[in-house]
Amino acid sequence: MSTDTDTENDATSGSNSCKAPDNDGEVAEEIAIVAFERKMETAEEIVEGIGDRYERIEILEYHGDVFAEHWGEYDCFVGLMASGIAMRKTAPLLDDKWDDPAICVVDEELTWAIPITGGHHGANQVADDLASMGAVPAMTTASEAADKQGVEKQAKALDAHVVNGDSTVATNLAVLDDELGPVERLDGPKAVLVGDDVTVLKRNEEDGIVLGTGSVSGARKEQFLAAWNRALEEAEREWTDVEFVATGTRKEEEEGLLEAAAEKGLGVISLTKADLERFEGPTPSRSKELIGWPGISEASAIAAGRDHELLVEKLSHEDSVTVAVGR
Incomplete structure (x- = not known):
């Protein structure tokens, strides 16, 4: 995604x-x-x-x-x-x-x-x-049946809920027709006027955190979990504080990442290169030098966080998994 x-x-x-x-x-x-x-x-x-x-x-x-x-x-x-x-x-x-x-x-x-x-x-x-x-x-x-993700599942992955349930009839039809596009985020304070075919999602947590993560190809579930545990210790937070895991689209199919997130009951969202470039983190990354991508862990933690703030800068585990904490 x-x-x-x-x-x-x-x-x-x-x-x-x-x-x-x-x-x-x-x-x-x-x-x-x-x-x-x-x-x-x-x-x-x-x-x-x-x-x-x-x-x-x-x-x-x-x-x-x-x-x-x-x-x-x-x-x-x-x-x-x-x-x-x-x-x-x-x-x-x-x-x-x-x-x-x-x-x-x-x-x-x-x-x-x-x-x-x-x-x-x-x-x-x-x-x-x-x-x-x-x-x-x-x-x-x-x-x-069409192997597509309805808006309710998108909300769940974001640890959010649907505010206006009747709207999902129209938006899920748009999902089936590949016409919905990504969920748009609006930072407030703002007043929003929407029609019956616009689904409004609201985050469940008031002060939840996001785990931004990157990895080498083939990193194992255990390596992701160890890295995430260390980041939570650094942030002095618990697993119950985590809203979801964020990564870049080039890592969205990493089996170890998905297995680790599933074990912890967390949704995974992926962000495009353009998304990450707008929220590049402070720690230098070799990926920018080698392939033109900013550091995935910090940028995804900042971009996906409620306040676009970095709580814990990039940590590396066994040179296989990187993780940062955003809020």
Whole structure:
């Protein structure tokens, strides 16, 4: 994913995340696994496997009115049952796509994870989480079927939420037609007047930080994690303070980087050479001399940070990974 940024009118887009956006684009933190008594062992395995990705994950024993009794209490129901049962029991409860909880079903063998409703509002990402336990996520929403990133996923990668949910009908159609372009960033204070086909994203954190990172080709996941841990120690911050990871487009497919970000549940955004040139950092970089790119770690940390400020200058780990911290 590429981005377009400047001080007044920046753009950012991203990928990868482990937590799910709920019905208004925020992080879905409250999950209920609905299971028959004979499937409780599998339900407990799911809690053990992905429970640390949510604020609350609970197991409800199935009975005919269980969905109705708990409707509105959770961001997403995970039905450990046949899809037909979940469909029949939840269909009469559905009212509005922006307010209804998401529904995802999974079989007892954890072979398939199938979002039924609320794919863009939690079910797809819960299915992605279940994929880490071996289930195949069966996505049927248009953007996922076309292997494109809808605006809800872009918001999630940026640790942001969608302010005006109704607008995503138009903007996700534009994603499918390759007409949306990057997410534009507007630094305030400003007043903005938008139409029904403009999706507004707002960052979740007030003082979060961004890890800007670069690497040699083939750097391993463990090297990225070690570098990032060191940078957080220097910044005197915790993993919970990190909004996302930023890098340059020439590094956006680095397998080790993506694996490390996924392990920490972080989105990854990539910035173009032009983006980075506008926010070049203070530390000299050989990449500018050799290939004409500014130092990726500092420039991406500054460009993607909320205040375009560098909190920790470039650190190098094993001559393989560089990292800087922006805010």
